[in-house]
Amino acid sequence: MAECRVCFRHCKLGEGQTGFCGARECVGGQVVTKNYGRLSAIALDPIEKKPLNRFYPGSMILSVGGCGCNLRCPFCQNSEISWSEQAMKMGGQLSEVTPSELTALAEKYKSRGNIGVAFTYNEPLVSFEFVRDTARLVHEAGMKNVLVTNGCAEAELLDELAGCVDAMNVDLKCFDADRYSKVLGGDLETVERFIVRAKEFSHVELTTLVVPGVSDDEGELRELVNWVAALDDEIPLHLTRFFPRFKMTDRGATDVALIRRFADIAREKLRYVYIGNC
Secondary structure (H helix, E strand, O other), X not given: OEEOOOEOOOOEEOOOOEOOOOOEEXXXXXXXXXXXXXXXXXXXXXXXXXXXXXXXXXXXXXXXXXXXXXXXXXXXXXXXXXXXXXXXXXXXXXXXXXXXXXXHHHHHHHHHXXXXXXXXXXXXXXHHHHXXXXXXXXXXXXXXXXEEEOOOEOHHHHHHOOOOOOEEEEEOOOOOHHHHHHOOOOOHHHHHHHHHHHHOOOEEEEEEEEOOOOOOOXXXXXXXHHHHHHHOOOOOEEEEEOOOEOOEOOOOOOOHHHHHHHHHHHOOOOOOXXXXXX
């Protein structure tokens, strides 16, 4: 048996077995990326779409996604590439690209305002080796790397990305450990450790999707804001409106007035607070 050390799950896999994320498998006694370089999506996006509002605003970034995720958020916006069953089915249908080819493509789009590569759409760190290898080449070419992640990865993983990942947007989905586990399939303490380590070498912004019945409690929001402020009150926080998706079509979209009230509360402690999807 081999143990995957990418995320808090530490999946123990026999030869040929695939981990919970659907993207990592045991080959030759080692757990490696199953879909190395296989992309489900590629687009030239505004940097604000990541969302990053205080990292090279007004620029564009080549955004790529693979497949697989180590969480199971019932409101997932990209379930067809993130949840294991769909991701496994997609595995053979993805286009393949090498780190050097992706770096060359990023350079090609400099003329259109591109500043580098963003790893996004699904959870990029389930394909950690591809992210690491590509990020190093992109940095050597003088461009920037962005990671859009759920942060449910071991903080030690960031040691190999320090020096080549320039900015991250980390989902801080709620601030209740029990709900993080039972509703999202994640681990709040892991996300907290990840954010603390990421802040040591990278620009960091956070996103909280305000979901009715999951992350819409005012007292919990205050706890979240207090935690962020204690770390650094200049960390930008994005509060985003939920719309019914995937397995959560049983409730309406988040009330816009609630999003605005939450933003006012967050601004009591944080310098940069943004609202989205309103």
